[in-house]
Amino acid sequence: MLYVGNFAIFRTPQTIIYGRGSLEKVGVEASSRGKKALIISDKIMDQLGNVKQCQQLLQDHGVECSVYLGVASEPTDQYVAETLDIFKKDQCDLVISLGGGSCIDTAKAVVVLATNGGYIGEYRKGNRIAEKAPIPHIAIPTTAGTGSEATDVTVITNTSNDVKMMIKQPAFMPTVAIVDPVLTLSSPQHVTAATGVDALSHAIEAYLSRLSHPMADTMALSAMKLIVENIENAYKDGRNIKAREAMSLGSLQAGMSFTNASVCLVHGMSRPIGAMFHVPHGYSNAMLLPAVLEFIKESCIDRLAALGRIFSPKSEGLSNTVLAAIAVESVKKLCQNLNIPNLKNWGIDEKEFNLAVSKMARDAIDSGSPGNSPRIPTLQELEDLYHTCYHYQFLSKEEVQ
Numbered sequence: 001m002l003y004v005g006n007f008a009i010f011r012t013p014q015t016i017i018y019g020r021g022s023l024e025k026v027g028v029e030a031s032s033r034g035k036k037a038l039i040i041s042d043k044i045m046d047q048l049g050n051v052k053q054c055q056q057l058l059q060d061h062g063v064e065c066s067v068y069l070g071v072a073s074e075p076t077d078q079y080v081a082e083t084l085d086i087f088k089k090d091q092c093d094l095v096i097s098l099g100g101g102s103c104i105d106t107a108k109a110v111v112v113l114a115t116n117g118g119y120i121g122e123y124r125k126g127n128r129i130a131e132k133a134p135i136p137h138i139a140i141p142t143t144a145g146t147g148s149e150a151t152d153v154t155v156i157t158n159t160s161n162d163v164k165m166m167i168k169q170p171a172f173m174p175t176v177a178i179v180d181p182v183l184t185l186s187s188p189q190h191v192t193a194a195t196g197v198d199a200l201s202h203a204i205e206a207y208l209s210r211l212s213h214p215m216a217d218t219m220a221l222s223a224m225k226l227i228v229e230n231i232e233n234a235y236k237d238g239r240n241i242k243a244r245e246a247m248s249l250g251s252l253q254a255g256m257s258f259t260n261a262s263v264c265l266v267h268g269m270s271r272p273i274g275a276m277f278h279v280p281h282g283y284s285n286a287m288l289l290p291a292v293l294e295f296i297k298e299s300c301i302d303r304l305a306a307l308g309r310i311f312s313p314k315s316e317g318l319s320n321t322v323l324a325a326i327a328v329e330s331v332k333k334l335c336q337n338l339n340i341p342n343l344k345n346w347g348i349d350e351k352e353f354n355l356a357v358s359k360m361a362r363d364a365i366d367s368g369s370p371g372n373s374p375r376i377p378t379l380q381e382l383e384d385l386y387h388t389c390y391h392y393q394f395l396s397k398e399e400v401q
Contacts (some may be wrong), residue, residue: 008213010260010261011152013139015176018249020241022180024136026054026096027061029176034094034134036064038087040107041098042071045142048186054098054140072080074100074164074274076157080109080120087114087135087320096138097174100195101146101281104139108154108172111135116171120156123167125368130171138269139174142183144234144247145195145282147202149177157275164271166367168173173259181241181248189235192247193338195230199232199251199284200331204262204289204307206257211374216261217389219253221306226250228310228334235338262280265377266292268369269386272360275346290332297324304328336394343390350390357386 017025030037037058041051046069058065058339069084087095087110097107109120111134122128139149148154152173157164187195203223206216230246237243269292270284279287297304301324308323309315311330315323344350360383370377377385 008215008260010213010215011173012256013150013174013177013323016150016179016252017049017177018179018183018232018252020180020245022178023053023058023140023183027057029138029178030058030063030094031061031094031136033061033175034092036066036090036092037094038083038090038092038110038179039065039067039096039098040071040083040103040110041067041069042103043069044326045069045099050098050142054096058096063094066092066111067097071099071103071106073102073278074157075105075109075155076159077120078159079106080156081111083107083110084113087318094136094138096140098140100143101148102143104141104146104148104174105154105156107137107139108174109146109156111137112169112171120167121158121165123169124165126169130169134171136175138176138178140180140183141248141251143187143195144184144244144251145180145198147199147251147258149174150252150255151177152257154283155271155281159312163274163363164275166271166369175365177252179248179252181245183243184244184248187238189238190339191282192235192238193231193340194280194282194286195251196234196247197229197246197289197338197340198282199254200227200231201266201285201289202254202258202263203227203250203294205266206254206261207306208296208303208374209258209261210374211263211372212261216257219257220261223250223257224307225310226253228293230333231334232337237380262372263369264373265296265370268364268367269360269382269389272363273343275363276356276360279346279348279352283346286335286338287343287346287392288389289378290328290335290394291385291392293328293331295377295385296373296375297328300324303374314351332345332394340394342392347391353390354387357383360386
């Protein structure tokens with residue numbers, strides 16, 4: 001629970017560094033926490049020169065480093081095992097994740113297992129608690145989306161049963177978050193769209209969650225405003241640094257909001273799609289968000305109205321019911337404008353999808369996230385919603401125009 005008695009818990013990294021060029025602080029932060037770092041990243045970050053720059057900044061402050069570039073998809077228990085093996089063999093005492101949410105989530109698992117041992121799946125649903133302090137972890141996101149740099153959640157796929165394991169404990173919170181918007185300038189247009197809607201879904205779900213509280217609400221509302229006002233500018237012009245700054249800050253705030261208020265139905269449904277059909281997390285959330293908002297709208301009119309006011313600032317005199325409808329239609333239009341595909345257009349075979357729906361619905365409920373939704377679906381409603389999402393049309397071209 002995020003409430004203890006009458007008190008709301010709000011957790012963040014020990015240090016958050018945000019702004020253009022803030023990557024330069026990695027050496028200072030690392031040198032005060034360890035002598036040899038393991039950088040967990042991917043081949044794209046290496047090709048862009050970001051890994052080499054990070055290595056140089058560490059060396060400038062007397063920190064040695066090893067590198068793992070094996071993260072090539074959503075994080076899996078195999079990546080965790082491989083990375084942990086390198087960490088131990090190279091006698092590292094610090095971890096730096098540089099990349100998207102997959103790199104950061106992999107690092108979160110490694111730093112906890114390095115001191116607490118066991119298999120990462122053992123920590124799911126609190127079956128095993130990380131009692132020992134994790135290895136220091138500096139998280140450096142290169143997309144504006146997951147907000148993982150500021151959450152105590154890691155999502156790791158169990159490769160033996162294709163289940164995405166959502167694991168939440170304070171020990172998984174990074175020690176330091178360095179959020180440098182410059183690193184997001186290289187993010188491709190389609191990634192900017194998907195991760196941006198992912199961040200928006202974090203903020204929306206945190207605000208609508210049954211576990212919401214005032215501190216998380218403040219971050220969620222700010223994040224929604226930053227993202228709504230800047231995502232299309234970042235999408236249309238990836239070199240727009242002001243839009244990138246706003247998106248990075250919005251993603252960070254969304255991360256802080258949902259880790260303290262939890263996510264809901266979108267994420268509960270999204271994880272099984274990612275595990276079974278290998279759809280990147282940002283895309284699967286974006287594909288589901290409009291249909292889920294339609295499904296829950298009547299159960300959260302007043303809260304959705306706040307999002308409607310952000311999309312439609314000149315809304316004086318409109319009822320909350322009208323504003324909630326504006327919110328849903330505006331999210332649909334946004335997804336259309338960002339060319340977010342539905343599940344069919346992504347290329348998922350309909351027959352295979354239909355065969356998987358029952359398992360996905362059960363796995364979604366088992367994750368616990370749908371239970372935080374303003375409207376808690378039955379198993380049958382969840383299966384029906386999956387079918388709706390497969391063919392879902394955001395808006396017709398005429399409506400967009």
